[in-house]
Amino acid sequence: MNSVSPESHGLVDSHCHLDFPEFDGKLDAVREEMRASGVTHALCISVNLADFPKVLALAEAYDNFFASVGVHPDHDERAPVDSRRLVELARHPRVVAIGETGLDYYRVSGDLEWQRERFRAHIRAARECGKPLVIHTREAAEDTLAIMREEGAAEVGGVMHCFTESQAVADAAIALGFHISFSGIVTFKNAGALKEVARRVPLERLLVETDSPYLAPVPHRGKTNQPALVRHVAEELARLRGIPLSELGAGTTDNFFRLFKEALR
Ligand SMILES: [Zn+2]
Ligand SMILES: [Zn+2]
Numbered sequence: 001m002n003s004v005s006p007e008s009h010g011l012v013d014s015h016c017h018l019d020f021p022e023f024d025g026k027l028d029a030v031r032e033e034m035r036a037s038g039v040t041h042a043l044c045i046s047v048n049l050a051d052f053p054k055v056l057a058l059a060e061a062y063d064n065f066f067a068s069v070g071v072h073p074d075h076d077e078r079a080p081v082d083s084r085r086l087v088e089l090a091r092h093p094r095v096v097a098i099g100e101t102g103l104d105y106y107r108v109s110g111d112l113e114w115q116r117e118r119f120r121a122h123i124r125a126a127r128e129c130g131k132p133l134v135i136h137t138r139e140a141a142e143d144t145l146a147i148m149r150e151e152g153a154a155e156v157g158g159v160m161h162c163f164t165e166s167q168a169v170a171d172a173a174i175a176l177g178f179h180i181s182f183s184g185i186v187t188f189k190n191a192g193a194l195k196e197v198a199r200r201v202p203l204e205r206l207l208v209e210t211d212s213p214y215l216a217p218v219p220h221r222g223k224t225n226q227p228a229l230v231r232h233v234a235e236e237l238a239r240l241r242g243i244p245l246s247e248l249g250a251g252t253t254d255n256f257f258r259l260f261k262e263a264l265r
Pocket of ligand 2: 015
């Protein structure tokens with residue numbers, strides 16, 4: 001149960017930031033660790049347009065890396081994000097998603113209308129180019145869901161990444177056709193309520209991620225995270241759900257490719 005054999009499904013890290021300076025000069029080691037841990041693919045997530053070329057370069061250089069394009073809600077440069085620009089950048093065949101986008105009322109405060117407008121622009125771009133959304137939400141679940149409904153996010157679907165919300169929020173996102181992705185947070189001892197949610201999300205809507213370099217799972221908590229460690233997230237989910245790691249891995253990997261398949265063509 002604890003090993004992913006080469007012939008079985010590998011795991012996919014559905015959300016990481018390998019363009020961040022933490023990984024400069026370390027990519028060979030990161031990729032070797034992935035191989036050793038049976039992590040076959042990773043989705044490299046964009047957080048602002050200035051750094052997007054670096055994210056895209058990763059997906060162009062390695063055929064098991066993919067890219068998203070978007071501007072993170074914490075990115076405090078408040079200039080509006082032009083949805084046409086996002087659509088243009090998303091035309092690249094290695095770009096499989098729009099994001100990360102969403103709302104974050106924890107990190108940023110004041111009048112956040114600019115953040116909501118930015119989120120709307122991303123949903124419009126996703127609908128325009130037919131690619132799924134990678135959504136970040138923190139202390140803003142109600143507004144996040146309201147905007148998803150108002151802007152018709154269900155048309156493209158996507159993922160609620162690094163999920164830390166309640167069962168009710170998970171159910172609402174699932175009803176909109178979205179997937180729920182768990183990060184290393186679900187391995188933390190104090191994450192009791194989240195572990196309950198992780199037990200109950202239907203397997204066909206489940207994804208796993210690291211959000212590297214942040215949020216390293218137990219037993220690496222506090223260190224620099226990397227895609228290989230998504231294995232600990234998958235192991236914890238398998239344990240919570242009482243299924244073999246191979247089943248959890250096969251399910252989440254199939255979900256990943258089903259969700260992003262259209263975009264991968
Ligand atoms: Zn995020
Ligand atoms: Zn992220």
